[in-house]
Every structure is written in C-alpha cells, then in structure tokens.
Amino acid sequence: MSISSALSNALSGLTAASRRADVLSANVANALTPGYGRREVRLSALSLGGNGAGVRVEGITRTVNTTLIGDRRLADADASSAEVRAQTLKRIEDAIGDPTEPHSLSARIDDLERALVLAAGRPDSEARLQSVAGSAGALASTLQDLTREMQDIRMDADQEIARQVDLLNTTLRQIDTLNANILAQRGAGRDSAALMDQRQVLVDRLAAIVPLREVARDHDQIALFTTGGAMLLDGNPAEIGFSSVGVITPDMRLQSGALSGLTINGMAIASDETGPLRGGSLAAFFSVRDQITTDAQAQIDSLARDLIDRFSDPGTDPTLTPGSVGLFTDHGGPVVIANQAGLAGRISLNGAVDPARGGALWRIRDGIGSTAPGPSGDSTRLQALTEVMGQARIPAGGSATGVARSASDLASDVLSRISGARLAAESSGAHAAARQSALVDLELADGVDTDAEMQTLLLVEQAFAANARVIQTLDDLIQQLIGL
Template identity: 30%
Template structure:
C-alpha cells in the first residue's frame, strides 16, 4: 500500500470517527428526551483490490425494533382505553356513594321504609306524617342528584371526545407534514432520523386516541389506518370533525338504528379529496381514549341512568297504579261471553289486560292493550310492558272510544276471534266468538294511575313526574321513563297537607288512626315485586329481573361496584404490560449513558490511531522531501 493510499484510509477513518463522535454527543444530550431513538453511523469498508482502502459512510441508523414499536402502540391504545373506563367507573361509584354511607340511594330508601313504619305505628301523629313526606322528598332528591352526577359524567365524556379529536387532527397533520419533508430530501442523515423520531411521537400520540396500524414505503413515508381499515393520513391528512352537544340530559342519546336521529355528537372523517365517513355508526374506532369515551357516553352511563330511571318508575307506579278486574258481560250477550272494563281514568301508558284461549291451537294468549295518545309511535314493541309473555298492542285513544273499538276489532277480530264494543260511556266490552267456540276470554282487567290523593283508594300519586302523573306514556319524544329519576318529585298536595299520607277519603272521612294507606305504601315498598327493563343491563328480554325495589337497588349498585373493580384491575394489568413493553423499547432503542461513554472512549482511541497514522505519513513525506 502506497503512502497516498494510507493517507486516504486514515482520513476516511477520521471522518467516520468524527461522525460517530457527533452522534454519541447527540445521543447523550437527548438521553432524557421523550421519543428519542439512539442513533449510529451506517458505515462499511471500501475495498481496492484485495485490501480495505477506506471507510464509507452511508447515513444514520436509528436503533429501533419495529416489532416492539408496533406492539407498544397497540398496548398504548389498550391502556388508554382501560384507564379512561376505570377513571369514569370509579367516578360513577363516587356518584352512587358507599352503601354504608348516608346520602346514597339505598340509605334514602331504608329511611323511607323506616318513616312509613313509624307512620303505621302512629298514624295520627302529625310529626310521623311530616317525617314520611320528608323521607319521600329525600328519596326523590337523592335520585335527582344521582341523575345529575351521571349526566355530568356523560358530558365529561363528550368533552373528552372533543379534546381527543383536536389532538388527533394535529397529530395527523404533523405526520403528513413530516411525510412530505421526507419525500423531498431523500436522505438518511441525522436530520432525517430526527424527523422520524418526531413522526413516531405523533403516531404514538394518535395510538393513545384510537387503534391504528401503519405501513411504511421505500421513502420512509408512513400511511396510518384505523384497524378497521379507514385511512387517516398519508402525504395528506384526513380531517376529523365532531359536533359536541355540551349539556347532557337523559334524553340526549345516540340512536344506533338511525344515527340521523341522534342528539349527541358524532365523529365524521373528511377525506382530503372529498367524501366523508361516520366513524361512530360504523364502529371504526375500537380502542383508545375515543372508543372508551364513546362507550361510556352511549352505553355504560346510559345503562346507569336506565337503572335509576327504572327504580324511580317502579317506585312511583307501585304506589299509584290500581288494577281493577273486569265484570262479567251481561247475559244478554249470550251465547258470547266476556267482560266489561271501566276505562275511566285510563291515562296514556296505562294498560288493559286480556287473557284468552285460542281453542284451535290450545294456546293461551296474554294481551296487553296500551293506551297511546301519539299515533306516531305505533306499532309498539312487545317489550313495552316488560312481561316476556305479553303480546302488546298499542291503540291510539286520541279519537275517542268509537275509534278505539274500531282499531281493536280490526287488529283482533279475525286473528284472535275477539269482539270489542262500547256499550256506554267509557266501558269497553270484550267478548269471545260465541257459538263457533274458536276463542274463550279467560280474564280481563285494567290498570289505571290514580290522580287524586283522596280517591277513596289507598293508591296515591306519592311521587310525580315534575308535578305531573307518571303513567309510563310513550310519545314521539321517547318513553316517559327516560330521565324520570332526574324529574321525580313528591306530590305537591302531600307537601302542603301531609295528612293525606293517612286520609284517602273525605266522604266518608278517613279516621285519623286508619293505617290502610300507610300499610299499603309500606307493603308495596317492602315486599312488592316488580319487573325491570333489560335496558338496565340486568336481566334479559326473555327473563327480565324481577324483585323488590330494595333488591333491584342492591343489584345495580353491586353491579356497578363490580364493574368499577374489574375496570381498575384491567387498567392496572394494561399498565403493567405497557410499562414492560416500554422498558423493552427503551432497552433496545434508548440511550444508555454508560454504553455511550464506553463507545466514546473507543472512538477517541480510533481517532488517535488514525491521527498517529497521518502524523507518521507526514513524517515520511518530510523525510522523502529532505532526501531529494
């Protein structure tokens, strides 16, 4: 090897060593910088003939394990989802409170029972009457407060979605911007490696918001998709839009069957070259913070509201609804037989019950005829009465009894072989088909909501819907039960005159020590058994949960407690997995100061060696020149 070749080799070694030392300095300086990936020089030996002649520099390499990075992003999404759910469910537990504490639903209900037990013991005591009314008011206020707490959590979820969309749009715009910078420079130098670090940070930020996957091309540009296949960003970024609704109420709901009827915010992706896509109705976001917020807002917290609404509805109806059996139809209708039902006081949502046997098939049918005053909601679903054995028929009562009879005969005359008529006033007569004996009416009754405190019946509208009767009505605005817990209140008549907790008749006047009404209320609250909607997440349509009011309250409070505990355990587990993966990524890609210092020492030695070679060559050249 000649002196010129040796000098060239030493100089290339110096250049390579200087480049490596500069990267070591950058690595050490950024050891604590989030997202920084350790970098090394890409180099190889230049060969001339059979000998290495120089060190060739090809750029800068990031010490990154792509598999670990992809796994980390997946777990980042899962951990963010689990953490948001855990936080909200813990907060929901705070809304319900500890059952052993005062101010909870269970505590208020137990005090209500105690107050009416005291009233039945001392019916003529003014203080016992006032105490019963005050306990009822506390019960209503507790349900009001719980509703407000749940809706505040839903509003927080809505705000969380909005904030996440803003963050996602910024991250996607930055990813696209860096993609375009990479397209323009086509290099693998330190500046390019720094851009890749920045882009990875934005991708990781995006992965905390939603589940994503990435595809990298030959120019190191990345295309980001949701796991469902929707492209979010390439060299251009899509734009996510969200229309937050602000204040949340129990009636502010997402409609999965017809999203256009929803009155909560939805997420739309608008593509760079036109077109848009609803990410909520298509369930395109399946993990990350956004998925958690959506699930909480539209499902978990809606079920929580449904639970206390069902409790409020059962509480109200159990005291105000009276079921009256029909009277046998007169002999003048023979050979037909059936019942006459007095529909006086029948309210929208009240039910007429008819049990009949189809003698052709031998099947007994339980028919529930529901009064409807808004025909736009017809036909009603069989789930309208919560009884899985019911066949529900909604009938529009807004046209009067003649219209009701016409509708019933049209719906049931041919199929059930029943005949309906209105012999007088508000009486509804239901008969079988007589001599042909294809059907038999087995029983009939009507359930009405008492509107008066002194109707002569123990039933009373102790609890009202913001001052009006709760009847279970269904209208175009939704079911009356929705949000009832937020509107339930004690009857103003009772607040003005607590004696009505005992006095249920003024003619004749109920005796001051008569416990008929207080005993009825206590029995309904303590041992009455009711069905609850499967929309609460408890029970199913085929087998709805049935039990006392206290049993139902304990059931849903216990369920929420278990859900919060499970969510906390899941979040803790996800955190462990995420931290483990993060450590592996840090070990593989992060900066270890001790390793860098050892590498720096080796580079300094190499630099010195190359410098000595150059110094020796200089001396040789000097000697040759002097000898000439």
Template identity: 40%
Template structure:
C-alpha cells in the first residue's frame, strides 16, 4: 500500500467516524423525543480507496408502524365510547347508592306506600311529594346528561375535523420540502420525523393507509377508502351545533354530517363500513347520532311509562280518562306523537306542588280537588301506589324486557347501562394494551437505546483514533523521506 493510499483511507475514515459521532450524538440527545427515529450513517467502499459516506439512514419498521396506527385508532374509538358510557353510568348511579336512579325509584315506592298506610300524616304526604319530585328530577338530570354528551360529541367532531385539516395541510407542506431536498440530495430524516408525528395525530382519529409517492412524498387514505391527501388536499367540512337537543338529527338537518372535498360521506353508522370509520372521529359521530340517542330513547320510555301509569287514574274521581295525573309531560298528559325528549320534560303535576301554587292535599284527595277532603281517605294514595307497582309490559322496541313495575324498569335500565359501561371500559383497556404493545415493538425497532449508542460511540472513537494514528505515521514517514 502506498503512503498516499494509506493517507486517503485514513482521511475518509476520519470523515466517516466524524459523521457517525454526530449522528450518535443526535440519537442520544433525542432519545426521549416521541417522533424521533434512530439514525445511522450509511458508508460504502470507495473505488479509489477508503470509504464513502452515502448519507444518513433513518430506522423504520413499516409493518409495525402500520399495525400501530390501526391499533391506536381502534383504542381511540373504544376509549371514546367508554368515556361517554362512564359518564352516563355516573349520572344513573349504582342501585342502592344515594342519588342513583334506581334508588330514587325505590324511594318513590316506599314513600307512597307509607302515605297510603297513614293518609292523615301531612309529613308522609309531603315526603311522597318530595320523592316524586326527586325521581322526576333524577330522570331529567340523566336525560340532560345525554343531551350534554351529544353536544360534547358534536364539539369533539368539530375539533377533530379542524385538527385533521391542519395536519393534512402541514403534511403536504412537508411533502413539498421533502421532494425538494431529495432532488437536491439533502437529508430528509428530520422532516420525516415531523411528518410521521402529524400522521400519527390523524391516525388516532381516522385509521390511515400511507402510500409512498415519488421523491419521498406520501399520500394518505382512510383505511375504508376516503382520500385525504394525494398530490392535493381533500378537505373535511363540518358545521358545529351549539346545543344538540334530542330532536336534532342529520336526517332532519338539525346536526351536520361530514363532508370531504364537497361530498357527504358515511361515518359512524355502527356497522364499521363508513368511509372514515374506525377512530375517534367516527366514534364521536356514532355517540352523537346512534349510541346516546338510543340511551335517551330508553329514558324517554321510562318517563312515558311513568306518566301513563298515573294519568286518568281510576282511583282519582277528579280525573277524567286521559287527564294528566301525578306525573306529566311538562304539565300535560302523555302524547304518543311527542315521545322524543319526554324524559327532559317529565314533571310532577303543578297542582300538587306548593312552590307553584299547588296543594299537597291533592295527593290524597285527587289532582283536581278544589278543597281538602277527609284526612283519613286513602283511596287516591292507594291507587297511585298500585299504579307504580303494577306490572306493565315494556314498550315495544325499548330494549326493556317483560313486565315491570315503575321501579323495576328503572332498575333494568340502570343495570343495562352500568353493564354496558363496564364492558366498554374493559374493551378500552384491552385495546389500549394492544396499542401499547405495538408501540413498544416500534420503539424497539426504531427508538434509541442510549446504552447501545454509547457502546457504538466507543467503537467509533477507537476507529477515529486508529485513523488519526495512521495519518500521524504517514506524516512522520513523509517527513523522513523529505529529510533524506
């Protein structure tokens, strides 16, 4: 080997080790950065001797990353459902717990039984009114939570649409910069880190398929087929609704659907086949338009059953058939054509409410009684108690089963929703665990192991020292030759 060749080898070796040292340093300093992928220096043998630095390579694991995106979207979907159902479960409460729906229903039964047994007791009659008012209020409160959840889901859709649009615009800008750097032969790894972070942001909301295009650019598609980015941006559109009342649906124009590039798309219809189904965005649509309205409908059935049990009560001589009884639809009798939202409108008849000009004695003497009657009369109170405990068939299509008392229906609705919430929470934990497993697998393939990097640094330092020593020896030899 000639001295010039040895010198060339050593100099190129120094360049390679310098590049490796810089990359290792960057790896260590970014070890905790979520979007950072480990770097390495690609080198090859030079035709004229020594080594040539080909560039910086970025660690990737396409199959694991693709699986992680899908798992993250599924986990987000499950988490959104679990959060909403947990809120409903908290509003309903555990049977037997203070303030729970079923507890209030049982208290209503007990209060009217006590009042019917001792009709002369003003205290017990007052307690019966309070129990009726509190039970109606609990149904109102729970129905109000369903309306709040639908409104929150609508607001979540708006936030997610804005976030997706913003991320897509930024990804396209990065695509353009990456194309330019590839053509110029520059390093694109930092830009790819930033782009991958934005892709991950979207993929939790909409499960994505990422397709590579020329010169390092990517195209984005929802897994079920909707285009988001492919040389042009396919923008999402959505109009938020300030308050999503029970009567508002996409069909009647009360709430907005999702529009992509000017065209409406199916999403969140419960069968998983919508063009953008599978992530938190479709979960928000399904909660707003299907899951929560279904729960609200069950509460409407509960309220309607309660109203119908007490209206036109045969034991109350002051009521004609069909007249509003103890429980009313906003003061009126039940109207089967106006069922939606009746749980929000459920009210105790103002005729028995002292705070609204009513009289408590009407619980004993009849809703329409003008004056107080015999304090020992128990027929009306007994009739109300019988109506509450009567076994009535569940409304068709309500999801309830068999025949139940008023309290029985409340207990069944409570049990169904509490079970559903627990199941949703269990599913969310499982799906998050799966996503975490894929995240750990990706980290093992693309993340930075600082111990490993420091060990590599020691090897690079030794190579650097060896190349430097070669240069020093060649320098000494050349100096001796010159001095001959």
C-alpha cells in the first residue's frame, strides 16, 4: 500500500468516526425527547480500482419501531376517549349531588316530604305551610339548575369539538408541509431525520383525537388513515368540517339538524361511534353532546314530569279538574307531552300557592283549586300529598318507564345510573391508561439506550485515535523522506 493510499484510508476513517461521534452524542442528548428516532450512521467499504480506499459514509438511518408506535397511538386514543367520558359523567354526578349533601336532588325531595309530614301535623301553622312551599320551590330550582348544567356540558363539548376539528385540519396541513420538505431534503442529499421527528410528534398529537394508522410511502413520505377507514392524508390533506353553535337548548339534536355533524371534504359522515372517526376524544365529545347528556336530561325530565303528575292527580287533590296542575307546573301550565325535552328546566312552583306571586299558602292545605280557605285544622289533603310522595308509580316518560318508583326512589335511580356509567367509564379508562403506559415504556426501552450509546462512543473514540495515529505516523514518514 502506498503512502497516499494509507493516508486516504486514515482520513476517511477520521471522517466516519467524527460523523459517528456526532450522531451518538445527538442520540444521548435526545434520549428523552418526544418523537426522537435513534440515528445510525450507514458505512460501506470504499474501493478504488479494485483496491481498498477507506470507508464511505452512506448516510444517516432513523431507527424506530413503527408497529409499536402504531399500537401506542391506538392506546392514546382509547385512553383519551375514556377520560372524556369519565370526566363528563363525574361532572353530572357532582351536579346531581350525593344524597348526604344538603343541596342534592335526593335531599331536596326528602326536604319536601319532611315538610309535608310536619305540615300535616300542624295544618294551621302558616310557617309549616311556608316550609312546604319553600321546599317545593327549592326542588324545582334544583331541577332547573341540573338542566342548565346539562346544556353547559353540551355547549362545552360542542366548543371542544370545534377546537379539535380546527387542530386536526391545522396539523394535517403541517404534516403535509413536512412531507414536502422531507422530499426536498432527500432530493438534495441532505439529512431529513429532524423533520421526520417533527412529523412524528404531529402525528402523535392527532392520535389522541382520532385513532389512526400511519402508512409508509416512497421517499420517506407517509399517509394517514383512521381505523374507521377515512383517509386523512395521502398526497393531500383531507378537510374536516364542523360548525359550532352559540346556544344549545334541551330540544336541539343532531338528527333534527339543529346541531352540526362532521364532514370530510364536504361529504357528511356519521359523527358517533359508528363513524369513520370513531374511537378517540373527538367521537367521545360527540357522545357527550348527543348521548350522555341527553340521556341524563331525559332521566331528570322524567322525574320532573313524575312530580308534576303526582300532585296534579284529582284523586289526591279533589279541588283539581282534569288537565289542571297541582303543586308543580310546566312553566305555569300543564305538561305538553310533545315538548317533554327540557321539562326539568321549566318546572316551577304553582303561583297559586306562592305569596310572592299573589298566591296563598292555605291552598297547600285546602287544595290548589280552592277558592276560599277551609278549616285550618283539616290535614286530609296534606296527608294525601305526603302519601303520594311515597307512592310507587310508573313514570310517564324517560328511561325508567315501566318500573314503579316513589319520588325518592326515582331520584336515587337517576344518580345510580349516572354513577354506574361513571364507574364503568373509569374502569375502562384505567385499563386503557395501563395499556398506554406499558406501550410507552416499551417504546422508550426500544429507543435510545444511553449505556449502549456511550459504549459505542468509546469504541468510536478509539477508532478516531487509531486513524489519527496512522496519519501522524505517515506524516513522520513523509518528513523523513523529504529530509533524505
């Protein structure tokens, strides 16, 4: 081997060792950086005229486990969906209140029943009659507050859907831009690994919103498809459409067109768990807006109607005529069966027994339809009102239809259903979170091993020193030859 060949070999070795040292140090520095893919330097033997001429740096390889990342992204979507549902059900449960809390729905019904019992014991006591009116008014206010809370939750969900759709569209455009930039870098022969890291972070961001699969294309390009079959990115990004509303009322439904669904490139798609974007937080917020809260609203509407019906029965209060209202009203009148949605938000104390609205408390004792006070010691109707509160009746509407319940039992059923759904959502969320955590740990373990990188760096340092020693030796030899 000639001196020039030996020098060429050593110089190429120095270049390769230097490049490997740069890459190894970058791996160690970014061991915990989200989206970072471990780099490896590709080397090959360099020959010239059939003789060895050193080593060639072919390029940088970005090493990631795409299968593991794909599974982790699906786990991200499951965990995000379960969290949204559990948090919503917990919010509804807190609004209904624990029965031991003084302002809970069950406590309000118990207060009314207790006030009726006390009033029946002293029918001549205006203070006790006032307590009945106050307890009934507080119960109506609690139901109204629950209805407002349901609509607030629906509004929050609608706004969050709009935010996530905007994030989807923005991020898809960013990924498309990165695809183009990666292609340009590749065409120019430059390293595009950093751009691929950025792209992975953006895809991870989308994965919690919509469960998706990444499909590799030629020249380091990627396409994105949802697990439901929708194409989000393949050459060009899809455009997801959605329109939020300013106010949501109990009667507004997606099916009636009062609320917006989703579109992909202008074509309407199913927005629930049967649609192509099912499985992530986006579909979960649709479930919150269109199912979870509407089901809860139907249950409290059923309770409100049951209360109105209980006290509007002429068998309980003979002063009432068929079609008239008793202690509770639907916004001052009888229940309109075709308009039961949101009834809990319209229930109110009958103005005939409310002194603040020109009514008289004695009508609670003598009958809502009475035109004049009766004997102050007559507790017959008060006892009937007390008994009707505990009477098992079949509600006229809602999910409890067909099961006879007292007023107190109905309130307990509402809370029980919500609590059961919340516990189920939390259990599902715990399973999803555990799976997500395990996959994240596997992904980290499959990433940069700092111990292995440092050991390799020591070997690279030795290789660098050996090549430098060769160059030093060749320099000494050349100096001797020049001195001859």
